[in-house]
Amino acid sequence: MSARRRLAIELSAAEGSHCVRLLGLPRETRQRLATLGEQELAREFPVYPREHLAGEAPDFAPMAGRYEVDSAAVTFVPRYPLVPGLDYAMGVHADGGEPQRLAFRLPSDRGAPTTEVLATYPSGGRLVRNQLKLYIQFSASMSEGQVGQHLHLVRDDSGEPIEDPFVPEPELWDRDRRRLTLLFDPGRLKRGLLPQLEAGYPLQEGVAVRLVVDDGFRDADGNPLREPFERRYEVGGDLRARVDPRDWEFRPPAAGTAEALHVRFDRPLDHALLQHCIEVRDDAGRPVRGHPQVGPAERSWAFTPAAPWPEGDYRLAIDPRLEDLAGNSLTRLFDRDLERDEATVDAARTSISFAVRARLEGN
Secondary structure: OOOOOOOEEEEEEEOOEEEEEEEOOOHHHHHHHOOOOHHHHHHHOOEEEHHHOOOOOOOOOOOOEEEEEOOOEEEEEEOOOOOOOOEEEEEEOHHHOOOEEEEEEOOOOOOOOOOOEEEEEOOOOEEOOOOOEEEEEEOOOEOOOOHHHHEEEEEOOOOOEOOOOEOOOOOEEOOOOOEEEEEEOHHHOOOOOHHHHHHOOOOOOOOOEEEEEOOOOOEOOOOOOOOOEEEEEEEOOOOOOOOOHHHOEEEOOEOOOOOOEEEEOOOOEOHHHHOOOEEEEEOOOOEOOEEEEEOHHHOEEEEEEOOOOOOEEEEEEEOOOOEEOOOOEOOOOOOOOOOOOOOOOOHHHOEEEEEEEOOOOOO
């Protein structure tokens, strides 16, 4: 390929998103490229966000996606949708010619940024050393493929980044792409595994950390965050005990009232799982209609009925998959001894009975 051949980038729709088409390659080059595999094409035509191209040889992986070669162009179909308003570049290294870098942008009608981080979970200020997950709740749908660039976990005392604390791919978003789950590397949490022996725990007891989300993190419309976000956490010791509802405290309501049933846990539990892992049922096993609410620091749970409580017997049905901060559930330890059999979980640990009675006068 001759130096500085007239190449052009064209953006077109594919599979509900945008793909990048490189036009202007000579026919003999396209014929050769059609025989190459995905990895070889990625080396010859890497695509990067331009904001991270400080030098001629980026030290990070190009964008993930697949390549297609047809009679007119080389097409890159990104794994994650292109972000409107963000600058990108495709490198061209085909046929040993002079490397080129072609810039492109998906247009965006930007207004003032409004998207922000609403909350992080755990909402309390303390993690355990063998913490399994963190959650970040955004106010609007976000773009994918940006976590590694715009989200960091750093030591609070020095600001030094903690190296590779989270599983990088796939990014774990809810359906609306508003809640992001950050999964700590399980290999570094389980004792005896090679990653744990070589790299150790991502967190250290007594060493506070900050979760940092910079304002370059783009929402689904390509807008940056309204402002950067930081959340500080203390780090405690390990947590290795199965969740046992028999250790919870209950405050039942009075019959004929719409008082809430209050449950206090013996430890913080997983915020996302608490949304659907606890249910109130009557003595016939029917779900009771009402409104559940997770309490501060995920240490409590309350249920307000849609109608006043009839007098009777009820039970709290607990999904055995409910976890604490370290991923321990009702049925297993996350970091369990593989050489020992775990005891069977009896029914009393997945269903707690309580009675709703009329309140005596004067009580």
